[in-house]
Amino acid sequence: MPNHKNNSLKSLAAAALAAALLAACGSSPPAQFYTLSAPASASTNGAIPAQGPQTFIEVMPVAVPDRLARPQLVVRSDATRVDVLEQERWSSPFNSELRDALAAGVASRLGAIDISRSGRPADQVSYRIAVELRDLDAVRGGQVQASFGWTVTRSDDRRSAVCRMTVVEPVAGGAVGDVVLAMQKAVSGAADAIANNVKALQAGQGAKCAG
Incomplete structure (x- = not known):
């Protein structure tokens, strides 16, 4: 009898623990997913690329700080701490x-084709774009x-343009969506500058960096 009673108590405890775990899982909010790509109309600012020979771009994988190389959004909470937003x-x-x-933004501004995954057509000039995100605070x-x-x-001809740029965008409010919109604008500013570099190289001019 004592063994039977102990087994019953263990079964009840296990059932209670399982119920608690299920309740905890059920109370977790669903994950929200965001994109850095701005809508096409916003990324081009209504501009229509000039007609001419087709432009091909090849945007390489972007190097980012290790703390940002994750699927979760990372925001700064104070001078010494950042928060990784799991949901x-x-x-x-x-x-x-x-x-x-960046590839979509530059391509839309130039009316270009991104050949990063398909390869450059024979005898066609392309523009290889290598980007590093040096720092990001949100x-x-x-x-x-x-x-x-x-x-x-x-x-x-291997001519190149080398630039650096810091973009600052205000965050309208305290919601995560407000942070994402500001980040989209920052990326859009970088895409503007990169597209202008491509245009300068097309015209045989030197790079003009935005700063």
Whole structure:
């Protein structure tokens, strides 16, 4: 009898623990997913690329700080601490999300084709774009500050443009969506500058860095 009683108590405890775990899982909010790619109309600012020979770009994988190389959003909470938001995530790992957003932004501004995954057509000039995100600080209700560095290189004569740029965008409110919108604007600013570098190389001019 004592063994039977002990077994019953263990079964009840296990059932209670399982119920508690299920309740905890059920109370967790669902993950929210975000993208860095701005809508097409916003990324081009209504501009229509000039007609001419087709432009091909190749945007390489983007290097990002280790603390950002994750699917979760990372925001700064004070001067010494950052928060990794487990339930607020990018639609793909952050470095991939950033590469895709920059590639789409530059391509839309130039009316270009991104050949990063398909390869350059024979006898066609392309522009290889290598980008590094040097730093990114995002503060809810504050601002997003992003520092970029990049090189744009022509495939035919190897002429290149090398630039650095820091973009600061205000965050409209305390919601995560407000932070994402500010980050989209920062990426859009970098795409503007990179597209201008490509245009300069197309015209045989030197790079003009935005600062």
